[in-house]
Every structure is written in structure tokens, then in C-alpha cells.
Amino acid sequence: MKKSFIFLIIILIAAAGFAFAGGSSDANAASGAITTTDPNEKVTLRFSWWGSTTRHQATLEAIELYESRHPNVTIEGEYGAFDDFYQKLLTQLAGGTAPDIITVDYKWVADLMNQGTHFINMYDLTDYIDMTNIDLDFAKIYGGNDEYLIGLPVGVNGMGYLYNAEFMEKYGIEPSDDWTWQDVIENGKKVNSADSSKYLMYMNSQHWGFLVKTLLKQLTGSTLILDDYTIGVSRDDIVKVFSFVKELVDTKTVPPFNEGVLYENVYADQNPNWLNQNFGIFPTSSSLIPGIDNASDFELGSMRFPIMENAVDPGILVTPSMFLTVYNRSEHADVAADFINFMLNDPEAIAILKDTRGIPCNSAANQQLVESGDIPQIVSDMVSQSLTAVGLAENGPSLNTEVVALIEDYVHEVGFYELTPEEAADEFLAELESLIETIK
Template sequence: MSYKKAIFLSLTAISAFTACNKDKENTASNPTTNQEVTLRVSWWGGDDRHKKTLEALRLFEEKHPNIKIKSEYGGWQGWQEKITTQMAGNMAPDLMQINWNWINIFSKNGDGFYNLNDLNSTIDLNQYDKNILEQCVVNGKLNAIPYGVAGRVFLYNKTTYDKASLTLPKSFDDIISSTKVMKEKLGNDYFGFETDYYGALLLMLYKLEQETGKPFIVDNAVAYTPEQIKNAADFYLNLVNTKTIPSLEDRAAAGNIQLDQHPNWIVGKFGGTYEWDSASLKWRDSLEKGQELVVGEYPKDFGPYKSGFSKVSMALAINKNTKHPKEAAQLLNFLVSDPEAVKILDVSRGIPANASAVSTLKENNLLDPFILEANNKVIEFAGKGIHPLFEHRQLHTSLKDIVDKLGYKQLSSEEAANQLISVTNNFLKENN
């Protein structure tokens, strides 16, 4: 073989090898080829959510013939345990509906789920409020996309206030003074406001965050001083002592029933409450015929900071070990923003946090104006959000016990403040 011929054959082989490598690189960097891909998707919910999600997934398959969906779904009971087993065994689905606090459980350092910032060319993150997205960020990594945001709003029975010739309250001082008038004109069994023990705790935290600009927990510790919490407890006790709201003892005397099912709520003897926006239709529809419920303004008696209690209601996350991150991102973005998918899913997971999805629902008259107004007010006056462990069952039970004892006058406001701090801080130390 001549020297020139050998050189020619070597160059040809190198060229062929290089071309082959480039083909492999192109396939790896551009996963949207026509090769068939199967994605596992999981969620929990009721029959309505299952039916609508399956329909939306079929539509995605029609629009992406090379992507097949394997659905895994069921009721809430035992669902977290199932996901925990899958995560531990590296067998989790590609795309998962998750509870927001699962980020803290499965991704304390931010590496438990796929970093969606790396998929921002596929997922339109501009459709989300930055403060809402931030609640799903750990160590700079976006672990999930918030599907929706839920929060507490002030709901008032306008009919009751009208009967007493009162305007709707805009402050807690208004609620207190309105109650006096209601009792004079309508009867002593009328109250300007009503809440359970959890609502009592949230009203205390509402005051504290509005004063300080800080949420209850910052850097894994209670952010408030004993004196600040004592003052908040005194604020709640003042509502009870002025008979603006029934005491917890009075509530218990009426039986262990939900407030929306309480006879005094149904007939309008309770003038208002602080409840979830996502449940506002339930509160409205439980009133007897002729009663009108409205979404009120957030009271701003205490300071310059926004302090509405809010949280990410649920989120969508991608498995950190998925073999198909691009396709999983395509599916995620489709479910939260594609107009046809949004219309199919409507509010089966609550009002979406995605701005384009909200526009689609509004344009197609798929949003009840009442619940939309409630959700808009939640977003507009949302505080800094909550710590992922705030609603942990163990902590929740402990805080309930303290607030109950405060309400039953078994603890002073000072004792309750000290216990709230010590119990919460000890819990956080044990669980972080």
C-alpha cells in the first residue's frame, strides 16, 4: 500500500468516526427526536381530578406521538408513603404531583428533584410570580413548579352587616365596634367574627408578620420575641373578651362541627371568618338562601407589611434521575399552560399559579368570579410564606394544645408565648 493511499484511508476513517460521534452528540443534546419515549406520571386526588388528568394526558400523546404516558394515580390515603418508598428505591415516576412540604422531606439540600432552572428553555417560568417560585427553591435550585397558591381570606356576611346598618369592616377595630352594634340591634348571639383554634393561631401570626415583616419561622427558629407573641396572644384574647368572637369554650359547647356547618353560620349570626380561599365557595354555598357572602379587605391595623397567610397548595416536580428530562419538561409545561389542557383540567387542582392558564380559564368562563377574587386577594397580600415544617402533624398537634389552653384560660398569654417558642424551636432542632 502506498503512503498516500494509507493517509487517505486514515483520514476517511477519522472522518467517519467524527461524523458518527457528532450524530451521537446531536441525539443526546436534542432528545426531541422521533424515538419512542415512555414517561411515568403520578398524582393523587378524587375521581374528577383523575378523569380530567387522564383526558389531558391523552391529548398530550396525540400532540406528541413519540411520547407515551404511563399514569399512576389514587387517593390521598397512603400516597405519601408510596412516594417515599419509590424515592428511597430510585423508582419514582418521571413527573410527580407533590405536596409542597415534600421538598423539605425529599430535598433538604436541593438535590432531591431535578433542577427546573436547567429546563427553563422548555418550561416558561415567566408565567409565575417570583415570590411563589421562590417557595420551591432550595440552595438556588428550583425543585418544583407551584401548581397553585392557597391562602386565608377574610369573608364577611354582607347580609348580616346590612341588617345592622353597618358597612363592611376594613380593620379589626371595625370588627370589634361592629359587633357591639350587632348585639344591640340583632341580639347577643350575634358575633362580628368567628374562628376555630387554628384560625386563632393564624390571626396571631397575621398580626406578628404585619408588625415585623417576618414569618413565624426564619432560619429554623421562631422569628419573634416572647413579648411580641404575648402581645399577639393578648390581641386574640381581646377579641374573645369583647365578645367579638365566641370563646373556644363556647364553640365546644355547640359540638365538634365544622364552622361552615354551624347553625349560627348558616343563618348569618356569625358576621365573618378567616378561611382558605380555595374553600370560599363552600362557605358561601352553606349559607341559607338570601344570605350574601363577600370577600373582604385585609385589615392593616398593625404595620406596613403584607401578612396574609399563604402557601403553595401543591406542585409538579421532575425526578432527578429521569432519563428524559426534556420530554418530562414538555409534559409539565403542557399541563400548566397549554390552552386545551388548561380547559380540560380547569380547577381540579385549584386555581393555577400560571398567569397564562388563569387567562385561559377567565376567557372561557371557567372560573367562578367569587373564588377568583378570593385567590387574587391572597396573592396580592401574601406574606413571606410558611416554613415547610409548619404544618407537620406533630408540631400542629403541639401548637393546637397550647392555643386550646390559652383559649380555655389554662395558660396566660405570657406562658403561651414561651411555650409556643420552646415547643416550635425544639421541634425544628429535632427535624432539621
């Protein structure tokens, strides 16, 4: 036994040496320099995105068009589901094997930018991409700063209330674009007192997190965490917000948490209670509407997200849907940039891609699709409603995945009546402070 032990130790030490010698990652060594590719040189680019069949088909078609115009270029699509896309991307970035053109969700940008420069600065690509029709001020709020831009936004996404028109009519509720939170509660009571098995609204955990952050902005005009990693709101503010969460549950505006919790990680299109008309409003971002619309066999409408009376800030979130980025180890960054230019600006490409990546950020593309009637009315409704009251933008610390998870957890503590709003606020603040220490 003793001998075995010594033997084991020797093997482990030998292996550790091997590990350090061979394992140092050089993923950060980036050239960053953009060279010009000879137009006759055969070039193969990899392009990764997520999506469903329509987006895949349209993108492949656009790629074909691009290849027919540039016979020396081959673009290999690497596409799949959204769910595990991020894990794969992280692994590839760690291994230095990521594709040339990468789709990045706006929620990942802050974390990725904290991790060093893995994507070519878009400001360096102005020679290759026509950015005149792209609102760079909007892009840099979520995609970088004045010096560095991680990618170019493809679509624009607005938050709002999606409602079931039949349901609203049945309970005599008038959808309108100037609801306050009081209206939400009033109508919530109305629905549940008419039929105790029905509720005005359903929210999944993502929406709860979003609700808390929005209420805080409307209440204080500040994000939860400031850019310098200090907390931007007071305990009182948080107590008020958690009390409102409790009020939503108390008044049965939303179903009890133990019933809702089952469908917290899906959207309305997969929630039987939505499809069977047990509730009438689903807060959502505009990009999710097509899927929900397809599954619902009743008429849908969109209304503006509620804003509290005397709000300091309207709080409504308008974000890019996703960014197209160029990997900084790409050997043909110029061609990659040219392809992004093609996707965003070329009228033929726009006609093929339509709204498969949301309502285009590019104003000319938007105009083109409106004219050709390729943007569903309800989607453009929600975006334009949200644009009337754009709130303070989210910042990196407030978008941090772990911060969001913390908010959602304490909403549940309140919603399940495990903690009072005051207790929850105290615990939440204490946890948030120690969490901030680890994410700075």
C-alpha cells in the first residue's frame, strides 16, 4: 500500500510537469492586425450563429449569394441551438479555435469584454463596413465604448406587454400604452375576481429579474449597480420593489409562485396556461413574438410596458438583439468584415434575410423591409412603443448573470412568502455586496 502511494505521487508529479509545460494557453496572443487578402486567393471563413430553421435557411441562402459574387470565398456555417452556444463559444475562445465571424448575444458582451480582447475592434473596420446607417451610439451602449466596439448590432429588440386580445375583451380590459403599475394591479384584481382560475399576467424568472431592475430605474433613475461597482439604490428602494412583487402575488395578478414555477424557463409558446387562455398578458421582448404568435390560436396585441407615476426614468429596455463580431485570430478579417457589410447593407441580402434576426438596426434595411411588408405588424408595434420611452440602459455590472440570478432568487423568496420584503431586501443587499467583490 505504501509503495502504491509513492508510485501514485511520482506519476502525479510527472503529470503536473507535463501539464504546465504543454498546457499554457496562448489564446490571448492576438495579432489584431488586418491584412488585405488577395482577391484570387482561396479563402474559407467560418461563421457561427444560433437560430431556428428559418434563420438557418435564410442565412445559408445569403451565404450562397455572397459566394456567387466572390468565387474565391467559401463560408462555412456553424449553426445550432441557442442554449449551449455560449459554452461552446467559450471553449473555442479558450482553445483559440473560434470561427472567423461570431454571433454574440448582447447579454454576453460585458462578460466577454472583461475577459480581454478576443474580437476585432469594429472601429478598425470602417474601411470594410459601411456604418453610416447603423446607430453607433446605440451600438456602443451595449457593445463597448468610445474606443472599442465588439461588433455590429444586427437587430433591435424592445420590451413590452404581449396580450391575448380575446382574453382582454372577455374581462373588459382596455389595453393601452399608458398603463401604470396601479393599472396592472387593478386589472389583475378584476380578472381574478371574475374567475379565480384566471390571472391577468404570467411572468417567468427572466421577467421577474427584469421587472426588479426596471422598477428600480423608474423609482430612482439609477441602475442597480453603478459602473464603478457600487450599489446605486437604497435599501428603501429595494423594499419598495419587493413589496410590489408581493402585491402582485397578493392580489393574484400573477398566479401563485408554486404554480408558475414550472414554466419559468420557457416562454409563452410553451406554456399551456397561455395557450389555454388562463392568463392574458406575457411580458416579452419583441424578438420572441413570432414564436409565440405561431403557437397561439388567438389574436395577439402589443402594448407599452407599464411606467410608474412620476417615474424618474421610463426604464423600458431597448437593446440590440445580437452582434456580429470578427474573431481577432481570423486570418482574413478583411473578408469577414466584407461579409458582415454584405449582411447588414446589401439590399439583396436584406431581402433574403428579412427579419430573421429581428428588426434590422440598419435604418436603410429597416426602411426596405417595411416597404416590402416583411416585418410583422405586432413586432414593429412593440419596438415602436418601446422607443417612445427608452429607459436608462443596462450596464455591465447589472447585466452580470450572477447578479441577475441573485435578484431572481430573492424575488422567489418574497413570492413564495419565505421572506418579507424587508427581510429579503436586507439579505439581498448583503449578498449583493459580497457578490460584487467577486465580479469586480
